[in-house]
Amino acid sequence: MSGCNKKEILKVDNENVITGSKTDTVVPKIHDSIKIIISTYLGNETRKYYGEDPPDRLNLKWKYFLGKGKSEDKHGNIKEWSGSGWTGQPLLTEENGKLCIYIGALDYHLKKIDAETGHLIWQYKFDDAIKGTGTVFVNSKSNSLREKYSIVQGSKRGYGTSLSSKSCFSLRGVSMIDGSELWRYNVEQTRSASRDVDGTPLVINDTIIAALENGYLAFLDANNLLDNGKYSSPQEIELVPLYEIKNLRRNLIAEGSPALIGNTVYNTCGSGWLYGVNKSSKETTFEYYIGADLNGTPPVTDDSCLLVTVEKEYIQGSGGVLKINPHKNSNDCVTWFFPTGSKGYADWAGGVVGSVSVSGNYCAFSGMDGYLYLADHTKIDPVRRSPGPDLKKVYPEPLLLDKKYIGPSISTPIIVKNRVIACSYNGIYLFEIKSDTKLELLDKFETGIESTPIVWNHCLYVGSRDGYLYCFWK
Secondary structure, three states, X not given: OOOOOOOOOOOOOOOOOEOOOOOOOOOOEEEOOXXXXXXXXXXXXXXXXXXXXXXOOOEEEEEEEOOEEEEEOOOOOEEEEEOOOOOOOOEXXXXXXXXXXXXXXXXXXXXXXXXXXXXXXXXXXXXXXXXXXXXXXXXOOOOOHHXXXXXXXXXXXXXXXXXXXXXXXXXXXXXXXXXXXXXXXXXXXXXXXXXXXXXXXXEEOOEEEEEOOOOEEEEXXXXXXXXXOOOEEEEEEEEEEOOOHHXXXXXXXXXXXXXXEOOEEEEEOOOOEEEEEEOXXXXXXXXXXXXXXXXXOOOEOOXXXXXXXXXXXXXXXXXXXXXEOOOOOHHHOEEEEEEOOOOOEOOEOOEOOOOOEEEOOEEEEEOOOOXXXXXXXXXXXXXXXXXXXXXXXXXXXXXXXXXXXXXXXXXXXXXXXXXXXXXXXXXXXXEEEOOOOOEEEEEEEOOOXXXXXXXXXXXXXXXXXXXXXXXXXX
16 A cells, blocks of 8 residues: 655644643644644543544445564464554544554554555554554654654564563654654563563653553653663653562563543552552552452543453452542442453453443443443442452442443443444444443444554544454444
8 A cells, every 4th residue: 555755744833733621532632733632542641532423334444454473472482463452542643634543563563544545654663563552742842843743652572582681672752753763761671571561651741651561650751862872762750660579479560551630640560459659759649459460451430430450360259340449548449349250261361351441420341251341330239249359358339231242352342422332352343322221233343353442533443463454434
């Protein structure tokens, strides 16, 4: 497919600058002639915006082959992977009137793609497969258009790079304008079994906050780049551990993405902990030990709580979803627990690997047991109560509205208006929430998907493990 010139320069119109709301906005943020529509994984710093105007049917508009690449799995085996993986959600902008997608692929490349045609505009090569979602960074202190707009993107540690290697540049800044590298960050070796970056960074006032798989939450200053002659790196402001020595294990892997409530950044970790870190002081102000492998990103509900997904690994009880009120003491912070079936798939023991989507009182999540669940996170079931993940306490369950079998999934479903779009290893499922809060299947497309979709202007964009990025429309 033909693409645009890599050196294409965007027209700058500094008269047309408006600032949108920073959370849950449906108005794109406009800078120069660039509208930032979906800037990060699950849309914004509260991790609960997925786009607008979903389609009514899954009619294929175009597909683009993302490619394939060899990489090492968690068991040390070399495999060839195709398409996009987990979380793999596209980012969306409008630049000089053209809709553009940014997506990391398993062929090692961060790609910029014309959202209308599926044509490649540019691609930048990392040292290994890209599984996670990037974040748009608008540097307020830069006068250079090339340096002002960038994608902060993580990757696996590097194909052929050992865990003990001196350098592991698995977090980088890439110019949105021409795909050139702006900086790279060395994720240092710790007692963790990984140096990857699958989580999506958060950018607050030009500070990059990134959960690293070496077990740290990194605060980085991208306005202060250190040059060693070969490359530039952002200065470290602080590295906050996402583990406790008393519960230390090799799985210190932080795969979730930070979410923001007020002045506090919340992040889960494979160490079993949920932490709240003050973004100003960098002090840990909240901690709650769940014990399981926590992979998901906790969205913020309208009542300022967090919905935390729990995989069934390292725990005796069931995996599922916890609603946690971080404004309460850790001994009394659980509002409810919803257990999913303990049926596993592939390397997962069960529970929920992906994240929860939220829209008003609705929440939706997909389990490894094969079911999509729709619940009201504000209401408690009058009868049902379940033991928690550690089997030590019994908690109320939320009011379950409906569930549908879609097959095992690590993807995060999205709720937009009265539509729920859920992806699994069986395919894409488009549901409508009816007036009785039951789910009605409108359409289905069969393929295997780990990534999370977005919607915009009656189009649905999602990457697949079959190698393709798909665009479906009404």
